[in-house]
Amino acid sequence: MTPPPDSRPASSRPPFAVVLNPQAGRGLAGREWPRVERELKARGFPYQLVQASSGPDACAALARLPADWPALAVGGDGTAHGLLPELYRSGRSLGLVPLGSGNDLASLLGLRAGDLETALDRLTRPPQRLDLLEVTLNGSVGGQPVLLLNGLGMGFDAQVADLMTLAPARLLGLPLGGFPRYLWAALTGLRRLETGQLRVTLDGQPFYSGPSCLAAVMNGGQYGGGFRIAPGSDPQDGLLNVVLGTQLSRSALLPLMARVLQGRHLGHPRVRHARAQHAELSWQSPMQTHLDGELAGRHEQLSVRLLPGALSVLSGRP
Template structure:
């Protein structure tokens, strides 16, 4: 029996970029599969329903065209199943695609996925899990989550500049808060500015907040920034783009299979999506997602 694939398209992603390239992506994928269903949806609910129908018909591969929000929904669908996931980045941040080593250019990414289909190349990667929700990149709380909230409300500018502007605006509201971080072997209790728990390294459109995180090592990387003034954080921000923030004396790092965050009611975001507020318990779910390699 041949390969049954589905192409999930979120037309609004990247200000319409996903819709513009969907036809070209579909044409290229059809060369390497026996059946391709195109699933175009504008809401999460509609997308889930279309994916569920495709799975009932014997789906083998799901390719999603969109940003991190679209990838996050696809992860929820594919995690814990044998359906392999491919990502064609066409959104604002594209951090999950970046972590998978997918080219930033959508057409180049399509060629990578087509080659993987042609050669049958897949691999298993880890995911983070909070209750029944999976995430592929980073869960954050504190200053960075507040920046995420602010960036989500902004309509201009796009891409990395939106995140950078949200950071500057968020500095005015900066207040260190009590934080308790527990793992299977460590406990930190401190006044903190932010905490990030990474299955992969990047968030915020290419910020390597957990630069050593790997999605195939069975653990999560934790970056904690302790009490920092506005001026100290402002000086630290440029180093976030290079990973040199880990050298700052206010920064602590941990590695763990399970992490709990408590001590305040900070908002928590994972893959750029809201997960409510602290406390949260996070675990690494090894080899829980198949991706086209």
């Protein structure tokens, strides 16, 4: 049974530890913060602004605050992603005011970027448990696992994430942000398409061995601000989704991307999809990798374990 919303007056609830990333959304979060602050005050939500200049910084500052203070991330996917180690460690809940560029986490939670009303209304709802992914990059220094909420991509996906950092701010006189920015990077990335030899094991069983240009392991359904790479995925079902593009030429990948936008690619003969609790990916040579949309360098091997219900979230779907 779903617990009822918190009926305590807002002022008697623990304060929100607000992690504002003013750079998120190319400065949108910083510009919108005065409006967010006004709304928090108008609703009587107690809060304390956490001073931080990076995810690890924010985690360290949060760790000094009582664990029953929920964290409120004001920014994009990277801002929320940066808090996961501390949220997992302390069990504190996550709230989100999505003001980033891609906002795929917002979409995972059923929120829309810039819809302040809905984002703040959600904060009085009872917390929900969401699954997390724990990734071990075999080549990583110290082998420290990384926690993800949305998912990871290797190959073409990560090339595109990399190219996004090089995209011009404006194109044909129009600002190039969010999804159009991703599209620009995806079209540019087609020219540099790489195919590697990949072996995938799911829950200890061989699943795929052969050429691949793209491998995604997802907890959420979309990345890149709108590419529905794992349609039907549910971050509460205790399963991760593996989606592979096998041998694909540039001319085959372009129309396939259009299908990914609509989430209609899973039946394509060059796409493999499965759900599992544990995935091991092993490439013959290192492939570019992103973790929750954050670039993570080139890696040959990684292992992903699903942590069921590991994250408490206030901003979940009603």
